[in-house]
Amino acid sequence: MKHPLLGIHHVTALASDPQQNVNFYTKILGLRLVKKTVNFDAPDVYHLYYGDETGRPGTILTFFPFLNAAPGKRGVGEIGVVSFAVPGDSAGFWAEHLSKHGVDFDGPTRRFDEEVFSFLDPDGMRVELVFTEGVEARSYWSGGSIPREYAIRGFAGVTLWIAHSESTARLLVEVMGFSLVETRGPKTRYGIGAGPDRVAVDLITEPTMSSARQSAGSVHHIAWRVASDEGQHAWRQTIADNNLHVTDVLDRNYFRSIYFREPGGVLFEVATDHPGFTIDEPVDVLGSHLKLPPWLEADRTELERALPPIVLPR
Numbered sequence: 184m185k186h187p188l189l190g191i192h193h194v195t196a197l198a199s200d201p202q203q204n205v206n207f208y209t210k211i212l213g214l215r216l217v218k219k220t221v222n223f224d225a226p227d228v229y230h231l232y233y234g235d236e237t238g239r240p241g242t243i244l245t246f247f248p249f250l251n252a253a254p255g256k257r258g259v260g261e262i263g264v265v266s267f268a269v270p271g272d273s274a275g276f277w278a279e280h281l282s283k284h285g286v287d288f289d290g291p292t293r294r295f296d297e298e299v300f301s302f303l304d305p306d307g308m309r310v311e312l313v314f315t316e317g318v319e320a321r322s323y324w325s326g327g328s329i330p331r332e333y334a335i336r337g338f339a340g341v342t343l344w345i346a347h348s349e350s351t352a353r354l355l356v357e358v359m360g361f362s363l364v365e366t367r368g369p370k371t372r373y374g375i376g377a378g379p380d381r382v383a384v385d386l387i388t389e390p391t392m393s394s395a396r397q398s399a400g401s402v403h404h405i406a407w408r409v410a411s412d413e414g415q416h417a418w419r420q421t422i423a424d425n426n427l428h429v430t431d432v433l434d435r436n437y438f439r440s441i442y443f444r445e446p447g448g449v450l451f452e453v454a455t456d457h458p459g460f461t462i463d464e465p466v467d468v469l470g471s472h473l474k475l476p477p478w479l480e481a482d483r484t485e486l487e488r489a490l491p492p493i494v495l496p497r
């Protein structure tokens with residue numbers, strides 16, 4: 184494959200209260216708020232990006248927080264679980280840390296030979312910590328609330344809930360370059376990405392579950408990494424050749440994106456690694472100011488007045 188997908192670029196989800204979202208993902212999970220901007224398609228809502236020190240692809244979880252949004256309903260046709268990798272020997276730390284902050288978790292449970300903690304974020308999104316040997320070398324945020332030896336090392340993977348998974352599985356393996364790892368019961372694991380960036384994508388077939396209704400606590404989409412604009416154009420053609428509707432290339436300021444819906448209903452994006460989050464802010468102050476793309480700067484005063492204030496917890 185000339186332009187392989189390199190793993191997960193980012194995962195984007197929906198939330199309600201932005202302050203509650205910031206508190207949970209920075210103070211409790213120890214991620215860095217690397218960008219405070221707005222939804223480019225609906226700029227009266229924040230777009231919050233969390234990640235490692237620089238928001239490296241593979242570490243980025245983003246949210247559109249709609250104040251007072253009703254909770255979504257979990258179901259098929261969506262990503263039901265977002266999993267982070269943490270060092271293999273950190274379960275003791277995380278058990279105490281989550282308990283101290285009143286986060287009710289299940290685990291450790293065993294799955295595909297790994298130990299997992301599972302809990303809900305404040306809006307009901309299912310989050311996992313996967314205790315993973317060998318992830319210590321991956322990047323993380325050392326300036327946050329979690330000691331560096333236990334800090335989150337980007338994504339371990341995601342779980343897709345699909346009513347009938349044959350077409351999705353075929354797309355992943357035959358078109359997108361995923362490899363089949365293992366099937367256990369209703370769950371099949373696929374892998375994508377090389378070396379330390381490799382992530383697991385679990386497909387769970389749920390033929391009797393009703394469709395998801397997306398709102399706060401729902402994962403909106405997942406973006407896969409591509410190294411270059413040339414690669415992105417090649418993927419756009421490949422997706423169209425497989426009879427899936429794919430958008431034009433959209434400028435997301437920090438990366439460029441195309442979007443398409445896979446046959447099981449999950450929204451996929453292919454995003455470029457560059458230019459990244461330091462394009463409009465130096466590394467040491469990432470996330471500290473509301474950043475707007477050039478085409479929204481004229482509306483700054485109005486947007487700042489409309490958006491609820493956010494305080495970064497100490």
Ligand code: ZN
Pocket residue numbers: 193195404405406440452
């Ligand atoms: Zn996205």
